[in-house]
Amino acid sequence: MNEGAELEKSLIVRGAPQEYVCKQGAWQELPQHLKNRDITKFLLLHGKKSWQVAERFLPDLSGFDVFSHYYGGECSDALKDHFVDWIKETDVDGIVAVGGGKVSDLAKFVGAETFKPVIILPTLAATCAAYTPISVVYRETGEMDRLIIFPQSVALTLLDPQVLLDSPKEYLAAGIGDTLAKWYESDAIISQLDVLPMEVEVARFAARKCRDNLLTDSEKALQAIDEQALSQAFINVVETNIMLAGMVGGFGDAYGRSSGAHSIHDALTSVPASHGLLHGNKVAYGILVQLAIEGKWDEIDLLLPFYRKLGLPVSLKDMGMTADVIETVAKKASHEDEWIHYMKETITQDVVAKAMRALEKYTV
Numbered sequence: 001m002n003e004g005a006e007l008e009k010s011l012i013v014r015g016a017p018q019e020y021v022c023k024q025g026a027w028q029e030l031p032q033h034l035k036n037r038d039i040t041k042f043l044l045l046h047g048k049k050s051w052q053v054a055e056r057f058l059p060d061l062s063g064f065d066v067f068s069h070y071y072g073g074e075c076s077d078a079l080k081d082h083f084v085d086w087i088k089e090t091d092v093d094g095i096v097a098v099g100g101g102k103v104s105d106l107a108k109f110v111g112a113e114t115f116k117p118v119i120i121l122p123t124l125a126a127t128c129a130a131y132t133p134i135s136v137v138y139r140e141t142g143e144m145d146r147l148i149i150f151p152q153s154v155a156l157t158l159l160d161p162q163v164l165l166d167s168p169k170e171y172l173a174a175g176i177g178d179t180l181a182k183w184y185e186s187d188a189i190i191s192q193l194d195v196l197p198m199e200v201e202v203a204r205f206a207a208r209k210c211r212d213n214l215l216t217d218s219e220k221a222l223q224a225i226d227e228q229a230l231s232q233a234f235i236n237v238v239e240t241n242i243m244l245a246g247m248v249g250g251f252g253d254a255y256g257r258s259s260g261a262h263s264i265h266d267a268l269t270s271v272p273a274s275h276g277l278l279h280g281n282k283v284a285y286g287i288l289v290q291l292a293i294e295g296k297w298d299e300i301d302l303l304l305p306f307y308r309k310l311g312l313p314v315s316l317k318d319m320g321m322t323a324d325v326i327e328t329v330a331k332k333a334s335h336e337d338e339w340i341h342y343m344k345e346t347i348t349q350d351v352v353a354k355a356m357r358a359l360e361k362y363t364v
Contacts, residue, residue: 011197011199011200011253011254011255012253013199013250013251013253014132014133014149014153014249014250014253015247015250015251016131016153016243016246016247016250017120017131017153017154017155017156017157018153018154018155018156019033019155019156019157020131020156020157020159020243021156021157021158021159022159022160022161022235022238022239022243023159023160023161024160024161024162024230025160025162026158026159026160027057027058027059027121027158027160027163028059029059029158030058030059030061030096030119030121030158031059031060031061031063031064033119033156033158034064034094034119037093037094037117037155037156038093039064039093039094039117040064040065040093041064041065041067041090041091041092041093042064042065042066042067042092042093042094042095042096043067043069043083043086043087043090043092043094043095043096043110044066044067044068044069044095044096044097044098045069045070045071045083045095045096045097045098045099045103045106045107045110046068046069046070046071046097046098046099046103047070047071047098047099047100047102047103047123048070050098050099050100050103050123050124050167051070051098051099053123053163053166053167054098054099054121054123054163057160057162057163058098058121065092067090067092069083069086071097071099071102071103071106071107072106073102074102074106074138074140074142075102075105075106075109075135075136075137075138076106076137076138076139076140076145077137077145078140079106080106080109080110080113080137083106083110084110084113084114087110087114087116088114092116093116093117094111094116094117094118094119094155095107095110095111095116095117095118095119096118096119096120096121097118097119097120097121098121098123099122099123099124100122100123100124100126100127100129100171101124101126101127101129101130101136101279102129104120104122104129104130105129105134105135105136105137106135107120108129108133108134108135108150108154109135109137109148111152112135112148112150112152117155117156118154118155119154119155119156119157119158120154120156120157120158121158121159121160121163122157122159122163122164122242123163123164123167124164124167124171124172124175125164125167125171125172125175125237125238125241125242126171126172126174126175126178126241126278126279126280127175127178127241127242127245127279127280128178128179128241128242128243128245128246128249130154130157130159130242131154131157131242131243131245131246131250132154132246132249132250133149133150133151133152133153133154134147134148134149134150134249135147135148135150138269142269142272142275143269143270144265144266144269157242159238159239159242159243161230161234161235161238162230164234164238165224165225165228165230165234166228167225169222169225169226170278170311171278172221172222172225172237172238172241173218173222173280173281173310173311173312174278174279174280174281174284174312175241175280176214176218176221176237176241176280176284176310176312177280177281177283177284177287177307177310177312178241178245178279178280178283178284179210179214179240179241179244179245179280180210180211180214180284180287180303181258181261181262181283181284181286181287182206182207182210182211182244182245182248182249182256183207183208183210183211184211184260184261184287184290184291184299185257185258185259185260185261185262185287185290185339186203186204186207186248186252186255186256186257186259187204187207188259188260188290188294188342188343188344189254189255189256189259189342189343190203190204190252190255190256191344192344193255199251199252199253200251200252200255200256202247202251202252203247203248203249203250203251203252203255203256204252204256206244206245206247206248206251206256207248207252207256209240209244210240210244210245210248213236213237213240213244214237214240215306217233217234217236217237217240218237218306218310219309219310220233220234221233221234221236221237221238222310254342257339258339258342259290259339259340259342259343260286260287260289260290260293260294260339260340260343261283261284261286261287261289261290262283262286262339263286263333263334263338263339263340264282264283264285264286264289264290264329264333264340264352265279265282265283265285265286266332266333266338267328267329267330267331267332267333267338268282268285268286268319268329269282270328270329270332271321271325271328271329273319273320273321273325274319274321277319277320281312281313281319282313282319284307284312284313285312285313285314285315285316285318285319287303288300288303288307288314288359288363289352289355289356289359290340290343291303292355292356292358292359292362293343293345293347293351293352293355294343294345297362300359300362304363314359314363315359315360315363315364316356316360317360323357323360326353326356326357327349327353329352329356330349330350330352330353330356331349333352334347334348334349334351334352340352
């Protein structure tokens with residue numbers, strides 16, 4: 001490993017939710033799943049725009065005490081504290097999250113502190129948040145603060161691909177960018193190992209499968225949204241972004257999580273101009289920066305046409321930024337606590353900045 005960046009000696013498998021279901025009409029089975037868990041009174045956290053679409057897919061819940069609340073727009077300590085206090089006063093049996101990654105992350109955060117089971121009904125396939133026992137916590141300013149790994153899994157993930165077919169196309173494309181990083185980031189770490197534990201072998205297989213599935217099926221999946229016609233390619237991409245992506249870190253632990261691309265993403269969140277950009281778009285750009293650091297320009301050549309077909313950013317310019325932010329991003333991305341140091345290369349601010357500048361020139 002890069003000097004000063006030792007991986008965890010322990011390897012803990014957090015492979016999956018307690019139950020995972022993917023099929024058309026899966027949400028209609030929610031009442032039975034609630035009964036199976038003796039949940040009669042629950043907090044239902046949801047977004048705004050996604051809720052307008054998702055609500056009509058929900059089953060009749062008149063037999064339950066449902067407390068429906070807008071989640072607040074962020075996964076933050078303040079909102080976690082708010083809902084933890086609310087649960088202590090209301091004493092519900094569980095939490096149901098309907099929405100995207102931030103709704104899911106907040107529900108898991110609140111559930112971990114209140115010891116309540118969490119059921120997730122994803123409305124987007126932009127991250128693997130619906131599958132993993134992880135929450136990304138943001139500051140009130142919109143800057144990423146930290147990542148938390150919980151000792152308990154999500155109780156149930158109910159994935160209905162028909163619901164996701166109504167989601168905005170740009171969110172699925174961003175999810176593809178985020179999931180593509182599973183291969184490149186884990187490969188940068190795992191390729192340094194002389195011996196692969198069995199768990200890491202599973203993570204590596206899942207990561208490579210993520211890349212292969214996405215390069216094969218992504219265009220057809222986005223076409224399915226345009227045509228509003230469910231296809232196997234769409235289902236493949238949705239499950240790749242949620243389930244398969246979750247398996248990479250679930251089995252690989254620190255060996256299957258982030259390295260270069262997500263460090264670039266996290267650094268970009270310190271730039272106000274990036275706050276309106278989707279998570280996966282910033283990660284997709286981070287993949288290219290990581291590959292530039294590794295000198296893998298042939299791989300960049302392979303990805304550039306794919307990115308452009310999907311509308312993923314290949315440069316700062318594509319994200320509405322200029323070269324003025326390079327030193328700021330490079331400084332934060334190369335901080336000693338960042339995951340980028342799991343790469344075999346020696347990472348400094350200058351190394352990151354040079355890679356970013358080289359990429360800007362290469363993608364003109």
